[in-house]
Amino acid sequence: MARLLESVPNFSEGRRPEVVRDIVEAATATPGVRTLDWSSDPDHHRSVVTLVGEPEAVLVAVKAMTARAIHHIDLRAHQGSHPRMGAMDVIPLIPLTGLTMADAVAAARRLAADLAAAHDLPVYLYGEAAARPANRDLSRVREGQFEGLSSAIARPERAPDYGPARIHRTAGATAVGARGPLIAFNVNLDCADVGVARRIAREIRESSGGLPAVKAIGLSLADRGQTQVSMNLTDFRRTSIGEAYRAVTRAAEAQGASVVESEVVGLVPAEALLGEAARSLRLSGFCLEQVLELRLLDDDGNAGGAKEVGR
């Protein structure tokens, strides 16, 4: 089956469309890579691109984007509302179909070493790829941003994982990480009291001892007379969409509320929903290779010969 890696590089340019286009084109011009989305925010002065492909092709694309970002962007003159420390600021790698988190971590380390060597650039590993526990959290890695890092980088505890212990004069430093696919998942409740949604959010989120890899807040949907538990599932293999849904359902019932409906915002990996279908149907022995469309993503060409098929 296809091995698919996602990457969502964030670079520090959101105002000059011709520069954004040039950097994005480094990705779209890479064979075997699909650019699913890109968007720029002038206030943040930052752009975000979503790429998917076989791991090696994605790394080629991200390296080409980084070279162009370093060419175009001078952080000494950069001001935006979003924290940043580098021209190519952050490169998360996300394992999709056919890849494990360990595969994504290994790819992140290769990428970080290559970027450091190619541009004499300090590169930090963060998230699941972090070499030091403190660096799992991106905001810790980026503390002080470009300006503060220029002196802080000399301190041993802020030393980069690859490249020199001084920032790149114009391009700062880059963080390369691995994480699970982020799923934005909301559950709406038939209850106008936002306190209920907030209590449920507190109960289920990881930071207050709830479900692993779940972030949650409670919101009011005032015009509907409903409230919402708005979640980010940061690793659906640890807490699935269905587990989050049922935890909210149970917590709501305990408070006398009930679930009206749910929604997935933006993109979702097929596996995250197929797993829920398999659970719901009590499917035994189901594998992703049985899904026709996922087979089509396989890059190894056509069926090589007569195979036994259950027909």
Place this chain on the structure above:
Amino acid sequence: MARLLESVPNFSEGRRPEVVRDIVEAATATPGVRTLDWSSDPDHHRSVVTLVGEPEAVLVAVKAMTARAIHHIDLRAHQGSHPRMGAMDVIPLIPLTGLTMADAVAAARRLAADLAAAHDLPVYLYGEAAARPANRDLSRVREGQFEGLSSAIARPERAPDYGPARIHRTAGATAVGARGPLIAFNVNLDCADVGVARRIAREIRESSGGLPAVKAIGLSLADRGQTQVSMNLTDFRRTSIGEAYRAVTRAAEAQGASVVESEVVGLVPAEALLGEAARSLRLSGFCLEQVLELRLLDDDGNAGGAKEVGR
């Protein structure tokens, strides 16, 4: 999103590997078409190939396969255990992602007309593409097989939909149809009495007034002490996997039995399982375009510009 058509051409050669390979290669050599499976059965003297791609590409592949099948196969010398009337015997077209049944029916009619014109071949429409109700059933179309059809074809009620009202001397006649994707779905019961599974099968299958587009039989799984309701779902948009599962569950409970597990045999379209996930999670406003891997199948290239994405 990608528009994907599946075709499962059946041709009347299952013994000469070099001939099978040459016919299959007509498909694998067609750009934009993926050959997912092929298998030959020497007793049936017949081979079956599974192709998927954009509709036009699939029709190109199937026409090339038909030309080679007609070149290689002489039905006057053909004997096998499977009924057949043509060198290229049957070509079902199946709408997948992004296509409706009406699209598949329109494609079947174009294909039938092209094959008749290219080879002076009688071609019948069957299944959802049938122009006459009696021809919905393939076994009616193929009645008498190659040998019997040579005289029967002259009768008005057996006239082909395209091409001459006489069989092709060596290649007979071809049936082109449209149908839903067939899903082989079994549900196992904690009950050793095969009578229970048989009664449930009778209750749920379409032919005895049950669920539309469901075929079902009851089987014994003696070595496990279980029984099985073994189903073919011939159009999951009419009766979904989940509806079939829940109908079996209810019928089993009414007989004091319960469901142990279920299984999907062979390939399944993503939509058939994603729909069940959406139901189970009460997802509102969910669309297939949100599934990352299905986006990758899109042939229209990369994202064309900055898009609002819910991030």
